[in-house]
Amino acid sequence: MEASEIHEILRAEFDHAIGEELGSEQWPVVSVEGARIAEVSTFLRDREDLRFDCLSNLTGVDLADDNQIQVHYNVFSYQHRHQLTLCAGTVRLDPFLPTTCGVWPAANWLERECFDLLGVRFVGHPDLRRILMPEDWVGHPLRKDFVEPDEYHGISTRRESLLKL
Amino acid sequence: MSLINTLPESVVTTKVDDLLNWTRKSSVWYMLFGLACCGIEMMQTGGPRSDLDRFGMVPRATPRVSDLMIVSGTLTLKMALRTKLLYEQMPDPKYAVSMGSCANCGGLFQLAYSVCDGVDKVIPIDVYVPGCPPRPEALTEGLLKLQDKIQQERWLVKKPDAAEAVA
Numbered sequence: 001m002e003a004s005e006i007h008e009i010l011r012a013e014f015d016h017a018i019g020e021e022l023g024s025e026q027w028p029v030v031s032v033e034g035a036r037i038a039e040v041s042t043f044l045r046d047r048e049d050l051r052f053d054c055l056s057n058l059t060g061v062d063l064a065d066d067n068q069i070q071v072h073y074n075v076f077s078y079q080h081r082h083q084l085t086l087c088a089g090t091v092r093l094d095p096f097l098p099t100t101c102g103v104w105p106a107a108n109w110l111e112r113e114c115f116d117l118l119g120v121r122f123v124g125h126p127d128l129r130r131i132l133m134p135e136d137w138v139g140h141p142l143r144k145d146f147v148e149p150d151e152y153h154g155i156s157t158r159r160e161s162l163l164k165l
Numbered sequence: 166m167s168l169i170n171t172l173p174e175s176v177v178t179t180k181v182d183d184l185l186n187w188t189r190k191s192s193v194w195y196m197l198f199g200l201a202c203c204g205i206e207m208m209q210t211g212g213p214r215s216d217l218d219r220f221g222m223v224p225r226a227t228p229r230v231s232d233l234m235i236v237s238g239t240l241t242l243k244m245a246l247r248t249k250l251l252y253e254q255m256p257d258p259k260y261a262v263s264m265g266s267c268a269n270c271g272g273l274f275q276l277a278y279s280v281c282d283g284v285d286k287v288i289p290i291d292v293y294v295p296g297c298p299p300r301p302e303a304l305t306e307g308l309l310k311l312q313d314k315i316q317q318e319r320w321l322v323k324k325p326d327a328a329e330a331v332a
Contacts, residue, residue: 155245
């Protein structure tokens with residue numbers, strides 16, 4: 001299905017929760033109101049002529065200048081061979097979004113990664129733990145204001161440049 | 166009187182330390198500890214083409230029966246604690262080889278937030294093998310250097326001065 005058609009269908013169903021159509025014809029991007037991302041996802045998956053049954057990727061971006069964290073959902077339909085990127089924003093101070101684990105099971109680990117690296121809380125996630133960093137790590141490394149700690153369990157994270165020696 | 170002509174031909178005289186070290190260096194069992202792409206080269210080194218078996222080196226899957234740990238690959242901070250634990254589980258005398266740029270100093274990833282830049286911050290290292298990744302020849306060279314080091318060790322008499330005095 002064409003990108004503009006998908007956008008029209010979403011606009012008709014969710015009205016103002018759907019933002020402007022971004023991206024290109026080949027790589028369509030639709031911004032979605034963060035609080036309604038789970039509803040929109042369920043709709044995209046279940047509607048007969050859309051059938052976005054595969055969440056290929058989920059990433060986050062820290063837009064510190066806009067005081068926002070954006071989470072991007074790349075979804076794909078095996079049946080109709082079309083794809084879409086959903087873009088949901090949330091406030092940077094206390095970022096949270098509804099989980100999409102119930103829609104796409106693949107979201108489980110991807111949301112854990114997003115939580116680990118950016119600190120986005122996915123409300124309703126069955127097992128929201130860190131997945132890459134150690135359990136006792138402090139902070140979220142992909143935040144723009146993240147400061148690397150000087151040491152971790154007595155292991156210094158600093159090393160003199162070998163070129164200076 | 167020289168002993169050489171009085172003993173049968175099958176008798177060899179040597180120092181006990183040398184004999185012990187010769188047996189130890191000829192059966193260095195190394196623990197498989199591949200962390201990244203260097204691990205692939207380590208497997209190649211143990212494979213038929215490079216064949217570490219000819220030096221008596223056999224890969225082991227557990228630290229409890231290993232003499233040598235070859236840390237091959239990028240060491241993350243999360244893994245660093247486990248590395249220390251595994252090293253402490255190895256029985257003495259034990260050795261560690263740092264293989265590749267990442268294990269030596271963090272390599273390409275040393276500025277990353279999650280990477281421990283240098284395995285020598287966690288455990289003592291006997292031989293550093295440079296390269297990214299080192300070829301099997303390079304690792305073999307490093308392990309031969311380790312064998313040399315083992316051969317030089319003294320067990321019966323710890324202090325070199327005392328050994329001179331006895332002699």
